Amino acid sequence: MIDWLDFVVLSLLALGVIFTVIRFVLGPKLSDRVVALDTFNMIIIGLIVFLALVFDSKLYLDIAIVYAVLAFLETIVFARYLEGKNNDNS
Amino acid sequence: MTILSYIFLIIGALFFLLGGLGVFRMPDTFNRIQAGTKATTLGAFSIIVGVLFGSVENHLDWIPKLIIIIVFIVISNPVGSSTIAKATYRSKNIPDNLIQDDLKERGEKQ
Amino acid sequence: MKYLITFLTLLVVYLFLAGFTVEEVILGSLVSVVLTVLLANRLNFKVDWRFPFKLLKFLFVYIPVFIWKLILANIDVARRVLSFKIPLNPGIVKVKTNLKGDLGKLTLANSITLTPGTLSIDVEDDYIYVHTIDILKNSKDKNQEIISGPFEKILGGIFE
Structure with missing residues (x-):
């Protein structure tokens, strides 16, 4: 109904994604990259839930649930990797 | 109802943008984690409230799934960021601008 | 039960x-x-006849305070991120908690992470290590009061 407001919301989300990707590329340490990846995943979850409203389809909500579970596991696994790797070195 | 839904959606998208900008601008890792976690949690909350208001006229069966998503995000996002912070501290990647550091005197017993 | x-x-x-x-x-x-x-044999939690009242208190007292604090935290983050030179004063402090039980500590740590300017790093026995953006020098009680004061009272009635 109000098409241009959809474009406003989508472009704000896209700007947020661009900033996290810049931090992901530049991040001086590995932990900065993991933080950027976590924020990126959260923005993508919000985007998928918004797409459910735009395309008027219930399937996107299931995709968002599965993506949220996978993003949480991904964060935990990267944090464990970071911890274990540096304990061996020091 | 559509107007209310778009107000919540735009507020949520603004907080997501703020989270990305915070991750980009903050000077060290712990402050990046703080800005990212808070802004994205409220952003997801607000976007889901907006989708709920926008879909409540046609699809009443969307509401339980939206509640599941928001409860899961509010529980899991702080736990994940706290795990990253702990791993960052243990990997000796400590910023040098800390004024007071109580974790140092705990020692390395693990 | x-x-x-x-x-x-x-x-x-x-x-x-x-x-x-x-x-x-x-x-x-x-x-x-x-x-x-x-x-059910592997879970350890206790329930008694006060459980419905605790659930109601959790839903109608804790959740609104939590959402209000979350909005305040985001306004604080917005003020810091959008200012030209970011005001920072960081430090890690040790906060003592009176809550027993894992679920109470988890809820308290999550609440601390989502309140303005604080991030909980580690939980050990009765202490929570918290990273704060604005630390007050040389006043431990004041820091503790600011960080965990409001939630400690509410959660104390819910999780023993």
């Missing part, structure tokens, strides 16, 4: 994910009974 609470939690999650029809209620009840028999 413990079996009943576990069964109801599993059934509610199943129905929220699958939808409210008669077939799903029957299938969800079967799955929940099997999972309850398998899981």
Whole structure:
């Protein structure tokens, strides 16, 4: 109904994604990259839930649930990797 | 109802943008984690409230799934960021601008 | 009592994910009974007759305070991120908590992470290590009061 407001919301989300990707590329340490990846995943979850409203389809909500579970596991696994790797070195 | 839904959606998208900008601008890792976690949690909350208001006229069966998503995000996002912070501290990647550091005197017993 | 609470939690999650029809209620009840028999001995939580009152207090006292603090935290983050030179004063402080039990500590740590300017790093016995953006020098009690004061009182009535 109000098409241009959809474009406003989508472009704000896209700007947020661009900033996290810049931090992901530049991040001086590995932990900065993991933080950027976590924020990126959260923005993508919000985007998928918004797409459910735009395309008027219930399937996107299931995709968002599965993506949220996978993003949480991904964060935990990267944090464990970071911890274990540096304990061996020091 | 559509107007209310778009107000919540735009507020949520603004907080997501703020989270990305915070991750980009903050000077060290712990402050990046703080800005990212808070802004994205409220952003997801607000976007889901907006989708709920926008879909409540046609699809009443969307509401339980939206509640599941928001409860899961509010529980899991702080736990994940706290795990990253702990791993960052243990990997000796400590910023040098800390004024007071109580974790140092705990020692390395693990 | 413990079996009943576990069964109801599993059934509610199943129905929220699958939808409210008669077939799903029957299938969800079967799955929940099997999972309850398998899981209930390994969970350690205690419930008593005050449980419904605690649940009501959790829903109607804790959640609004939590959402209000979350909005304040985001305004604080917005002020810091959008200012030209970012005002920072960081430090890690040790905060003592009176809550017993893992669920109470988890809720307190999550609440600390989502309040303005603080991030909980590690939990050990009775202490929570917290990273704050604005630290007050040489006043430990003041820091502790600011960080965990408001939630400690509310959660103390809910999680013992």
